[in-house]
Amino acid sequence: MKFTHSGLALAAIMGLLELAACKTVKFNVDLTWEDGKVAGNTRKAIWSNGQIPGPTLRVKQGDDVEFLVNNSMPFETAIHFHGIVQQGTPWSDGVPGISQAPIQPGDAFLYKWKADAYGTYIYHSHMRAQLDDGLYGAIYVEPANSVERPFSLMTDDQTELQALLNAEKKTQPLIVSDWRLFTSEEILQIQEESGFSSYCASSILFNGKGSVICPGQDHIDDLTRSGESQALGGVSMSDMGCMPPTATRYSRYDFDLSKIPTGYYEGCVPAQGPDAVFNVDPAKKYVSYDVLSMAGSSSLVFSIDSHPMTIYAVDGRYVEPSTVQAINIPAGSRYSVMLKLDQPAASYTIRAANKYANQIINGTATLSYTNKGNGVPTTSSGKPGSSTTTSGQYINELGTAATRGVTILDDNTLVPFPREAPASYANKTFVLNIAQTSTSYGWKLGNDSYPMELEEVEFPALFDPSSIPTKNMISTLNDTWVDLIINVTTSGQPQHPIHKHSNKFYVIGQGNSAWTYSSVEEAMKYIPSSFNLETPQMRDTFQTPPSLGAPSWMALRYHVNNPGPFFMHCHIQMHHSGGLAMAIMDGVDAWPEVPVEYELAVMPTNH
Ligand SMILES: *[C@@H]1O[C@H](CO)[C@@H](O)[C@H](O)[C@H]1NC(C)=O
Ligand SMILES: *[C@@H]1O[C@H](CO)[C@@H](O)[C@H](O)[C@H]1NC(C)=O
Ligand SMILES: *[C@@H]1O[C@H](CO)[C@@H](O)[C@H](O)[C@H]1NC(C)=O
Ligand SMILES: *[C@@H]1O[C@H](CO)[C@@H](O)[C@H](O)[C@H]1NC(C)=O
Ligand SMILES: *[C@@H]1O[C@H](CO)[C@@H](O)[C@H](O)[C@H]1NC(C)=O
Ligand SMILES: *[C@@H]1O[C@H](CO)[C@@H](O)[C@H](O)[C@H]1NC(C)=O
Ligand SMILES: [Cu+2]
Secondary structure (H helix, E strand, O other): OOOOHHHHHHHHHHHHHHHHHOOEEEEEEEEEEEEEEEOOEEEEEEEEOOEOOOOOEEEEOOOEEEEEEEEOOOOOEOEEEEOOOOOOOHHHOOOEOOOEOOEOOOOEEEEEEEOOOOEEEEEEEOOOOHHHHOOEEEEEEEOOOOOOOOHHHOOOOHHHHHHHHHHHHOOEEEEEEEEOOOOHHHHHHHHHHHOOOOOOOOEEEEOOEOOEOOOOHHHHHHHOOHHHHHHHOOOOOOOOOEOOOOOOOOOOOOOOHHHOOOOOOOOOOOEOOOOOEEEEOHHHOEEEEEEEEOOOOOOEEEEEOOOOEEEEEEOOEEEEEEEEOEEEEOOOOEEEEEEEOOOOOOEEEEEEEEOOOOEOOEEEEEEEEOOOOOOOOOOOOOOOOOOEOOOOOOEOOOOOEOOOOOOEOOHHHOOEOOOOOOOOOOOEEEEEEEEEOOOOOOEEEOOEOOOHHHHHOOOOOOOOHHHOOHHHEEEOOOOOEEEEEEEEOOOOOOOOEEEEOOOOEEEEEEEOOOOOOOOHHHHHHHOHHHEOOOOOEEEOEEEOOOOOOOOEEEEEEEEOOOOEEEEEEEOOHHHHHOOOEEEEEEOHHHOOOOOHHHHOOOEOOOO
16 A cells, blocks of 8 residues: 555554553562462462452553563562463563563563453463462453444443443453462472372462362262262262372372372361452442453352343453353453342352362352442342342352253353454364373373473573474464364363463364364364354363263364464463473464564563
8 A cells, every 4th residue: 555645644643643542551560479378378379569369450452561570589480461462572472481581580571562452361470380379460451442342232221331331341350260278389299299180279269369168078978970979989079079099090190199298189177268249339230340260270160149140251352242140261261241230239149169070169259239228129029138148049069050040151152242254264274182191190282292391491482483392383374374173182081271372263163072184174074063154252262172971172263463482271270281282383484573672581670
């Protein structure tokens, strides 16, 4: 395209006008490694400005972000901005060994990126297994005024619409996660010494608050699912609700039970921590939460008693609103939900229950109506003013529907708003197998396991792509469409929440059978109903389909348009640490030139 001089000047002025509204937001986190109380027990943890979770970063779409990490901890770290595309700024993706060298103790690092897309994101440690030590916090990018909201699909009434828009403007993060009595380094060591993988938590947290609940062996026995008792062959789940390491389950691996400390999978000791309370004002009619999971080993089903949720955005992108009673939130996914505050003024239980077979565990928090008696409509069924209602419970302690008529969101019914379709053909297909290695905690994605030592390479992939062995990466060409077939090669695996860095993928197909095709095009000749190319979901995190009784697969399609070294991995922390990860060298033919300030592994500290 060619501009005349005056056209250019006009374009420049328009650009300036738009720029005037955008600003540079500076955000500093100081990371410390200190003893502190979480869920009633004191242990060492990572505090971001003294908090777990870290402070929320709120910006407006179009803003530039300067995120300064001050590492006051006695070990290395790096922070990733989960879901942020990093368009043109691959050096700020925060993956040690890929986009940067680890931030040394006492050093600082300045991440610079543009909040070009609206929505809910997360910052979290991407170094070793530090996420499990509490280094995470929410990011909210408020949509630009020009972005069309999906709320007119919910109501025609102008007052209602305004209430929905107001609720969205005040949306708040609601982070569910799990917590352990051991630090992540202790866990990595216990795994190696005992041979027994870590998949148990002691607490479920809501915005960092929760308790250790010991429901008792009898109660655990009552709740044990038939699949679990079958796998255990007569043995009980532990008093923490966990699958014990029985000889039958571990016959393939070397293991030494004497190396397992109490509290790792059994030995529940109750501890009282703070309760998370979410106050809502019914006069506002609606409240919005960005519900996201930073769990390490749990897949949490989330619900709020008596309050159906209207899902209006997922992984930071609007969807056509869909109303359900509960959602399953795999680690790394984000769901923006709207609640109608039309119930009698009272307190309602917020629930999160693990649905994986590894452990029976749940946690609760409270939704509390303030401004009682003001603006509360009397519903036909409602008893006004009662203190705590016990009715209206949607899910049970196993994360399944408590009564008939309860709908748990099926993500595959979600349709992006506005709708957007991928290219109908891919230029390149990669089949990436997921399998376990020879240890109970070792995993591979593609042809090999991704060793954690690659976080420490001398020249991160951004500066030298050959630092990463070819068996641990895939390479793509810029401006091509790529299919990633995530091939769960064996039955009985947990559903892996697969997270891809940089831009989103379209979830174009999935199945609960062996993948035996060379491409999506070929598979569509045999199993067309397993695909959706018209209105597929747009995600950056999506879990593999269940593999009960048979292997499973999913097909993810994305457009390579942001050259640089990125990453893809399972977001179950111990699967990631165990090697279920790979590097994605996007656009190797258009590799970016790195700004000189990032060529220095570490930025100079100056505040
Ligand atoms: C940065 O960390 C150093 C120690 O590593 C500490 O002395 C300093 O106060 C920290 N600065 C800020 C702004 O937190
Ligand atoms: C689930 O949470 C409730 C409320 O905190 C608690 O009473 C119950 O024991 C928990 N059940 C399990 C299996 O953790
Ligand atoms: C990718 O595939 C599309 C459609 O099949 C084609 O038009 C395009 O030329 C291909 N690009 C490359 C780089 O091969
Ligand atoms: C895995 O190895 C095979 C055989 O060498 C190769 O054809 C394939 O491309 C590799 N897969 C990936 C994802 O690199
Ligand atoms: C990479 O491809 C995108 C289009 O998908 C294009 O906009 C961009 O300019 C390309 N980058 C380079 C460095 O060629
Ligand atoms: C995908 O997994 C299936 C088992 O489910 C296996 O038969 C097939 O060979 C795998 N595909 C590739 C390309 O490795
Ligand atoms: Cu996994």
